[in-house]
Amino acid sequence: MPQRTLLFVLFDGVQSLDVTGPLEVFAGAEKLTPGAYRIHTASLDGGPVRTSSGLNLVPDEALTSAPDPHTLLVPGGEGTRAPDPRLIEWLHTHGPRARRLVSVCTGAILLAAAGLLDGRRVTTHWAYCDTLARDHPAVTVEPEPIYICDGDVATSAGVTSGIDLALALVEEDLDREVALAVARHLVVFLRRPGNQAQFSAQLAAQTAQRAPLREVQRWITEHPGGDLTVESLAARARLSPRHFARAFREETGVTPGRYVDRVRLEHARRLLEDTVGGVEEVARASGYGTPEAMRRAFLRALGTPPVEYRRRFHPAPAR
The missing domain is CATH 1.10.10.60 (Homeodomain-like)
Known part of the structure; x- marks a missing residue:
């Protein structure tokens, strides 16, 4: 079984659950299937970042020294409103090297700004779907689903839907039983279907x-x-x-x-x-x-x- 390297991109103003939710899913899958995933977290300069809730996250390394990942995961949060231009440039340069691009919540805004979502079907937090569609007309934005997988690009809606998407990716990478075991450990259902609406x-x-x-x-x-x-x-x-x-x-x-x-x-x-x-x-x-x-x-x-x-x-x- 090939080992998949996962790289979580961190930045000031990131939504903590956008990071920790999917990370816990993949870390749980790695515990159940040793060697399945190698998880890295990185910020632009390798220093700690302060999340939108005030929590400080300490990354493993700087993005400049991070390995080219199989899966590049970009979370959302307040920091996506006025992102550091260096982060957009890094995503533009290194994003295409990843086998799979994943965004949680408004992380899709960063991927779109880097030109990585043109011609793709995507979703994001319901409050930002109109903005994403207006600013990036080459991107097809669908406001209803909690996540969308379009080829090697997977995007999810707000916050907890990142857990649903991560479970779906674990099921795709490994198998249903591993995803189910992780879901049980986290006390969530296996996963909601991606085309389930964001709202009741x-x-x-x-x-x-x-x-x-x-x-x-x-x-x-x-x-x-x-x-x-x-x-x-x-x-x-x-x-x-x-x-x-x-x-x-x-x-x-x-x-x-x-x-x-x-x-x-x-x-x-x-x-x-x-x-x-x-x-x-x-x-x-x-x-x-x-x-x-x-x-x-x-x-x-x-x-x-x-x-x-x-x-x-x-x-x-x-x-």
């Missing part, structure tokens, strides 16, 4: 200003298996279906149907993750009616059927 339906949509519409939002969340047709919801808000649909979209930013779809998908996911009920029972409780309808929804939104999704959280016991 309730966070992704705005809260309606009018009380009747807010009540409808609450009702949808609490009754995903109920009658959630526009006509039924409009009656609950005491509005005509046409007026209700228009008002709901104006105040929440999504159509009633889209909101219902998101709530039902999240409810089904939680049941598959946290319970052992059958797929037919989950489909019925989540408002899909039939397992086939739920299967189509999962494939469309997550790219995986419900049975496979559940297997990630409840793997079959070893024989």
Whole structure:
């Protein structure tokens, strides 16, 4: 098994969890599979850096003396807003030498500034997706997924999604069992699928200003298996279906149907993750009616059927 050298780039204003989250994943995998990874941390001058939370991190070395890595990991944080030009130049020169480029959160901004993301599909923290897309039109920015792997470039959304991406890379590099063991040790699920949305339906949509519409939002969340047709919801808000649909979209930013779809998908996911009920029972409780309808929804939104999704959280016991 080839050993993969990982280089974590450190700088003042870095988000500490962007570094330590993925680092703990890879370090855990190395303990379980000795020789799998060799981990290095480096700053521009080799000196300590102060994270955005005030924690000081002491790197192993300076970037100028660091080995060419298999995987170059660039975290995000406040320090990406006005980065040191020397760091961008180093990334521009040395980034192409890495077999795999990885960013966490706004680390994508640094990679883009170095010209390493042109022509790629990427994501970053939801608050900076528009900025990244505006400043780098050659980069295709997708605000929804928690991480995206596009060939040898992998980018993740905000903070904790770096753990999800690191687990996915460990599974790719080694195998599922190692990734699962690391996840259990860190007390997280194996991993969320990359195309899972950064926000829940309730966070992704705005809260309606009018009380009747807010009540409808609450009702949808609490009754995903109920009658959630526009006509039924409009009656609950005491509005005509046409007026209700228009008002709901104006105040929440999504159509009633889209909101219902998101709530039902999240409810089904939680049941598959946290319970052992059958797929037919989950489909019925989540408002899909039939397992086939739920299967189509999962494939469309997550790219995986419900049975496979559940297997990630409840793997079959070893024989």
